[in-house]
Ligand SMILES: *[C@@H]1O[C@H](CO)[C@@H](O)[C@H](O)[C@H]1NC(C)=O
């Protein structure tokens with residue numbers, strides 16, 4: 001027994017070595033949520049470069065851009081990981097305004113979404129990549145939509161990001177006039193033209209802001225994003241064209257925001273609610289309204305999800321209530337609605353929603 005003991009100990013040591021190799025990476029692994037795959041990042045970079053180059057006037061040189069050939073359009077950018085159940089109501093919204101809008105859809109490839117056979121959505125899918133909550137993939141998807149819309153049509157003047165749970169709560173004409181007639185931001189030095197504003201929520205005094213700031217670790221956002229410059233706002237916005245371009249050109253802030261959150265911070269990880277407001281507030285604070293035009297109901301929210309309306313709640317009074325805002329403009333879109341709200345919404349489309 002005595003004599004065998006050193007042998008047993010060394011044997012144990014030898015056999016446990018492989019075990020250490022197996023276990024150590026699990027124990028020492030940086031505890032982060034999934035990162036963005038490098039090939040996806042490279043594809044995006046190429047796309048964003050093309051969108052940036054295409055927006056520089058080939059003849060102008062000095063940055064003078066030719067006037068767009070047709071009236072300004074609104075780019076409706078649908079971000080979805082399921083279906084577009086409300087396509088029929090959007091079609092009703094779009095009907096008769098074919099010269100004034102474009103539709104772009106980024107659908108998570110895993111959703112295997114069936115093309116809505118309706119005319120505005122048909123063929124409007126852009127090359128997409130997987131998205132998931134609590135990761136910067138939702139920022140990438142929005143930037144991909146912006147780049148695709150910038151490249152597709154120089155007449156796109158406003159870029160509205162909506163989800164599959166969003167519905168219009170005004171007529172197209174009302175929405176178009178509200179955006180195009182907005183007096184905009186003052187003209188920059190050396191120019192006579194006032195500039196369109198972006199309708200994006202920008203909040204700097206949210207109580208949860210610091211926890212969200214350190215979701216990727218302590219001191220990792222500096223020097224590009226000091227805490228005093230970190231902002232939060234609704235994921236859904238309407239950007240003016242120059243801001244869409246600014247977003248696809250950005251690499252400085254993206255370098256920080258693309259970092260994955262720490263696993264233990266999953267509940268404070270909403271990169272898409274921070275990247276856009278922070279970037280725009282840094283680059284052009286006066287060019288933004290600081291409020292969103294998409295109504296959402298956060299009372300009694302569960303797990304970061306807002307209240308989802310069900311068919312029993314749909315009424316003309318609800319639409320009127322949802323439009324009411326504290327800003328210059330009434331809300332134009334609202335979320336979230338469960339897919340089975342389609343029929344009750346269609347029923348009040350002509351009498352309430354598109355009557356304004
Ligand atoms: C917001 O949602 C709550 C339930 O979470 C509901 O009671 C309330 O009526 C909703 N508000 C509006 C304006 O729809």
Ligand SMILES: *[C@@H]1O[C@H](CO)[C@@H](O)[C@H](O)[C@H]1NC(C)=O
Nearest residue numbers: 295321322323324325326327
């Ligand atoms: C408008 O402001 C009041 C007072 O701050 C607030 O109670 C209300 O919820 C706001 N309404 C909307 C639609 O944001």
